[in-house]
Amino acid sequence: MIDLVKNSSTVSRRTKASVIRELLKLTAKPEIISFAGGLPDPKIFPYEFAAETAKQVILKKGETALQYGPTEGLADLKQEFLKFLDKYEGINAGPENLLITSASQQALDMVGRLFIDAGDPIIVELPSYIGGLQVFKSCGADFIGVKMDDEGVIIKELEQKLELLKNQEEHYKFVYLVPDFQNPSGVTLSEKRRHKIVELSEKYNVLIVEDSPYRQIRFQGKSPKMIYKIDQDTLKTSNIVSIFTFSKTFAPGLRIGIILAHENIIRKLAMLKQALDLCTSSLNQFIAAEFLKTGEFERHTDRINKVYKSKKDAMLTSLQENMPEGVTWTKPEGGLFLWVRLPEHVSADDMFPEAVQENVAYVIGSAFHCDGSGKNTMRLNFSYATVEQIGEGVKRLATAVKKRMFQKV
Amino acid sequence: MIDLVKNSSTVSRRTKASVIRELLKLTAKPEIISFAGGLPDPKIFPYEFAAETAKQVILKKGETALQYGPTEGLADLKQEFLKFLDKYEGINAGPENLLITSASQQALDMVGRLFIDAGDPIIVELPSYIGGLQVFKSCGADFIGVKMDDEGVIIKELEQKLELLKNQEEHYKFVYLVPDFQNPSGVTLSEKRRHKIVELSEKYNVLIVEDSPYRQIRFQGKSPKMIYKIDQDTLKTSNIVSIFTFSKTFAPGLRIGIILAHENIIRKLAMLKQALDLCTSSLNQFIAAEFLKTGEFERHTDRINKVYKSKKDAMLTSLQENMPEGVTWTKPEGGLFLWVRLPEHVSADDMFPEAVQENVAYVIGSAFHCDGSGKNTMRLNFSYATVEQIGEGVKRLATAVKKRMFQKV
Numbered sequence: 131m132i133d134l135v136k137n138s139s140t141v142s143r144r145t146k147a148s149v150i151r152e153l154l155k156l157t158a159k160p161e162i163i164s165f166a167g168g169l170p171d172p173k174i175f176p177y178e179f180a181a182e183t184a185k186q187v188i189l190k191k192g193e194t195a196l197q198y199g200p201t202e203g204l205a206d207l208k209q210e211f212l213k214f215l216d217k218y219e220g221i222n223a224g225p226e227n228l229l230i231t232s233a234s235q236q237a238l239d240m241v242g243r244l245f246i247d248a249g250d251p252i253i254v255e256l257p258s259y260i261g262g263l264q265v266f267k268s269c270g271a272d273f274i275g276v277k278m279d280d281e282g283v284i285i286k287e288l289e290q291k292l293e294l295l296k297n298q299e300e301h302y303k304f305v306y307l308v309p310d311f312q313n314p315s316g317v318t319l320s321e322k323r324r325h326k327i328v329e330l331s332e333k334y335n336v337l338i339v340e341d342s343p344y345r346q347i348r349f350q351g352k353s354p355k356m357i358y359k360i361d362q363d364t365l366k367t368s369n370i371v372s373i374f375t376f377s378k379t380f381a382p383g384l385r386i387g388i389i390l391a392h393e394n395i396i397r398k399l400a401m402l403k404q405a406l407d408l409c410t411s412s413l414n415q416f417i418a419a420e421f422l423k424t425g426e427f428e429r430h431t432d433r434i435n436k437v438y439k440s441k442k443d444a445m446l447t448s449l450q451e452n453m454p455e456g457v458t459w460t461k462p463e464g465g466l467f468l469w470v471r472l473p474e475h476v477s478a479d480d481m482f483p484e485a486v487q488e489n490v491a492y493v494i495g496s497a498f499h500c501d502g503s504g505k506n507t508m509r510l511n512f513s514y515a516t517v518e519q520i521g522e523g524v525k526r527l528a529t530a531v532k533k534r535m536f537q538k539v
Numbered sequence: 540m541i542d543l544v545k546n547s548s549t550v551s552r553r554t555k556a557s558v559i560r561e562l563l564k565l566t567a568k569p570e571i572i573s574f575a576g577g578l579p580d581p582k583i584f585p586y587e588f589a590a591e592t593a594k595q596v597i598l599k600k601g602e603t604a605l606q607y608g609p610t611e612g613l614a615d616l617k618q619e620f621l622k623f624l625d626k627y628e629g630i631n632a633g634p635e636n637l638l639i640t641s642a643s644q645q646a647l648d649m650v651g652r653l654f655i656d657a658g659d660p661i662i663v664e665l666p667s668y669i670g671g672l673q674v675f676k677s678c679g680a681d682f683i684g685v686k687m688d689d690e691g692v693i694i695k696e697l698e699q700k701l702e703l704l705k706n707q708e709e710h711y712k713f714v715y716l717v718p719d720f721q722n723p724s725g726v727t728l729s730e731k732r733r734h735k736i737v738e739l740s741e742k743y744n745v746l747i748v749e750d751s752p753y754r755q756i757r758f759q760g761k762s763p764k765m766i767y768k769i770d771q772d773t774l775k776t777s778n779i780v781s782i783f784t785f786s787k788t789f790a791p792g793l794r795i796g797i798i799l800a801h802e803n804i805i806r807k808l809a810m811l812k813q814a815l816d817l818c819t820s821s822l823n824q825f826i827a828a829e830f831l832k833t834g835e836f837e838r839h840t841d842r843i844n845k846v847y848k849s850k851k852d853a854m855l856t857s858l859q860e861n862m863p864e865g866v867t868w869t870k871p872e873g874g875l876f877l878w879v880r881l882p883e884h885v886s887a888d889d890m891f892p893e894a895v896q897e898n899v900a901y902v903i904g905s906a907f908h909c910d911g912s913g914k915n916t917m918r919l920n921f922s923y924a925t926v927e928q929i930g931e932g933v934k935r936l937a938t939a940v941k942k943r944m945f946q947k948v
Contacts, residue, residue: 131777132746134803137712139678142653147810172602180605184593184822193581196589196790232641232794236816244551265814269548303546337541368540381605383821385641394543401556405674407645411820412792413593 140248145268148260149497153482157491163523165510166491168313168466174437175381176430180417183424187416199412201404202396203230203388207415210422211374211388218346221359226393229400232410234343234375234387238262240399240406241339241371241389242269245303251295253305255283257469257498257507259313262306262341273500274302280460282319283307285326292334304337304371305330309357310345311465314498314509318463321354328361331369340372346379346431348464349439358390368392376418378466379431384414435464441512442468444520452528454535459510466513469495471506472531478508481534490526549657554677557669558906562891566900572932574919575900577722577875583846584790585839589826592833596825608821610813611805612639612797616824619831620783620797627755630768635802638809641819643752643784643796647671649808649815650748650780650798651678654712660704662714664692666878666907666916668722671715671750682909683711689869691728692716694735701743713746713780714739718766720753720874723907723918727872730763737770740778749781755788755840757873758848767799777801785827787875788840793823844873850921851877853929861937863944868919875922878904880915881940887917890943899935 150166157164187195194204202208208225215221231237238261246252248270254263256275263273274295276288288305295302307327309319319327331338340357355363358370375387389399403409421427445468449459456473470492472478479494495507515523559575566573596604603613611617617634624630640646647670655661657679663672665684672682683704685697697714704711716736718728728736740747749766764772767781784796798808812818830836854877858868865882879901881887888903904916924932 131801131803132744134807137654137710137746138807139652139654139656139659141678142807142811145811145814148813151813169607172606175601175605177597177601177605180601181594181597184597185590188586188590188593192584192586192589194792196584196586196792197581198578198786198791232816232820235814239815243548245546245548247548250548261814261817268811268814269550301546335541337546377607381822382607383603383605385816385818385820392540394540398543398547398551402551402554402677404557404560405554405644405670405677406648406815407641407794408670409794411641411794411823413790414820414823 140270141268144270145264148264150260150493153491153493156486162486162489162491163515163519163526164491165512165515165523166493167514168511169514170378170382171437171513174433176426179426180381183417183420184413187413187420191416195413195416197412199409199415201409202400203228203410204412204415204419207419210419214422215390219356219359221356221362221390223390227390227396229389229396229403230410230415231387231389231403232407233377233382233385234341234373235261235265237373237387237389238341239265240402241304242266242271243402244398245337246271247301251300251302253288253291253302254500255307255312256501257314257495257504258306258500259308259341260498263500266306275500278315278317280317282309282317282323285323289330292330292336296334302336304339306339306341308341310342310353311347311462311467313344313465314467314493314495315469316460316462316465316467317469318354324354324357324360325364327357328365328367331361332365332367336369338370340370342372343375343378344465347434347438347466349435349442351463371395376421379427379434380418380421384418386410386414386418438466438513441515441517441520444517445510445512445524448521448524452525454528454532456535457531466511468510468512470508470510473535474506476535477505479505481530484534485527485530488526488530490523490530492527549679550677553679554673557673559669559902562900562902565895571895571898571900572924572928572935573900574921574924574932575902576923577920578923579787579791580846580922583842585835588835589790592826592829593822596822596829600825604822604825606821608818608824610818611809612637612819613821613824613828616828619828623831624799628765628768630765630771632799636799636805638798638805638812639819639824640796640798640812641816642786642791642794643750643782644670644674646782646796646798647750648674649811650713651675651680652811653807654746655680656710659710659712661712662697662700663909664716664721665910666723666904666913667715667909668717668750669907672909675715684909687724687726689726691718691726691732694732698739701739701745705743711745713748715748715750717750719751719762720756720871720876722753722874723876723902723904724878725869725871725874725876726878727763733763733766733769734773736766737774737776740770741774741776745778747779749779751781752784752787753874756844756847756875758844758851760872780804785830788836788843789827789830793827795819795823795827847875847922850924850926850929853926854919854921854933857930857933861934863937863941865944866940875920877919877921879917879919882944883915885944886914888914890939893943894936894939897935897939899932899939901936
């Protein structure tokens, strides 16, 4: 066979297997309680609705549902999503502002391919979504990390980095943010800072990628406005690219996401998508359109949010009861994850095999840091395990933490 | 807004809108009979089967069907496809040789991204599939075209190009072939030449990409063996990457394709796919698996092939009856397209608006030629229009041809 190392492209050499996937392989034993994945709870998928809708869509709209569709996405889904944007986000947009993708990971790939040349600096949060880091890196990005606190990315630091890049005449292409219940940290960017982000976008003429897969999974509290909305209401830079998905509100198995952006950006993305995969499944687009149209979206997210809130509360309670002093964690009002910080000198990387020994798993926080920092942090998922498993799993995790902290393993 | 021209990546600047799509916009008038598209006939989609299967899959396997799936694809579909390969192609493979993609266009994108760096020469047929040219170009490919005759790519010319590239110490990455009922020409590569291709693959240690979306759409005659199979039976180079799709045998709206290759290639492609879109729709993979498992594949391709044969025959008859001397065309035994050659000096490019004037449309052959040649050729699709429309449309086309040939427009 040909020499695969010699013949591989730069893109493929830059694309590494996700650390998460490799770690997950270690945690496949049935006795392990895993907080390492990021899967929705399959017990609450809307099975009846999905089954009946799939059938009816094929019987009634099969000529379109089973055929190739327009690269930009089906008009039916766009129309329902525009109503959704108006009703829930107060965002005024038209079909020319939307592109349907094969879920949000493809949206990230497309944004990466549209803008990034090898060596272009991309600004990301510390920590950031690992799938974003992975795909932007494969496009050739160099990362500039900006620290976060409990209100999200720290504006002063972001501005310093932008100023530096500007002075260096670098081709900085965009700022990548997961502003709502961030994966991995669970942190939500405050509305005040969102305004500042829009101001920086204007001042430095830089694109903001607002990746928001968890925004609708809110159990309590009030959503800050979307960055896209704030821009529309204030400076009108048109520099915001917002990414949505049905993977958390409905079902990841459909692979349906949506990009909202200025029509000139959408036009360029559509040209790319034609080369990438021609179009996204028409059948699945119709099913997603019905999910919005019939009101199943509201009914179902109500159900999800009740279940996830009880799981999140169980995790917070068990952390409170079991973790030793010096360990802290975020208290998210939604999403799928929370973030645990061990004392500075305690390595969650090194602790991982010990946790597996205790039959519990998490994702090491350093995997989400483009600069390799965050070794004392970990991501815990609370959507997948049952309430009982969560209580027990956190206990096991606390055992591992205490051993490492006090017995100096 | 940011300057999109200044900020766009090289990839996106290299990605152009397909000529076909632009032409199709001119042919949207209802009075036009169009042979320009490449759509399956929606009248014969297996609606009842698809509707009931979608419903049952969600009710019975929903926990998997609606969830994220493995990046490499679902075991169920792989298993059915391995049986298919064994039964119809005599190919012996394992699940480690398969990767499920979001249809064959994504497979081409992945192969392009795995191998091509900017400036790498890729060998393609003259003419070649436009979606392949488009995506490989976006990956940075330079094209080396090899002429075809009615038995497919001309081996002597292919060897000359390979020899030249080798002597120039070029990074030639692969030979891209559509060996069965090629889009656009309808030509099938002869079995004798397939053996030669495998020999060249060994001699020049070059990968062969065997893109075969139409192979199962055979109305008459006998299929030559797949290049993959010939390699497996003879030289065992493991240099063949074969691409399949359910878009022609079942429904493009599912977006399901499959790559068959050596496991080391599959492993690298899977790493890329993780960054591209994490996984392909589990729901649609299950539906495709049932299509094979239940025998609906055989029943449905029998139906398709009867319908398409009658349409192809209608087109051949009408060409015979109406075209002036000096015009020739291919007589495919399957697929969706045939290929018309006007006399050398007659430009099908220039004739296009005149044909639209006569209310008939085709795709200009030059669009499929990486070197801009083939101006006297055109691609006609026979799967979409009705038999009556085909008869009438070819008449109109012959009128346009005669006007241009004899009235020296």
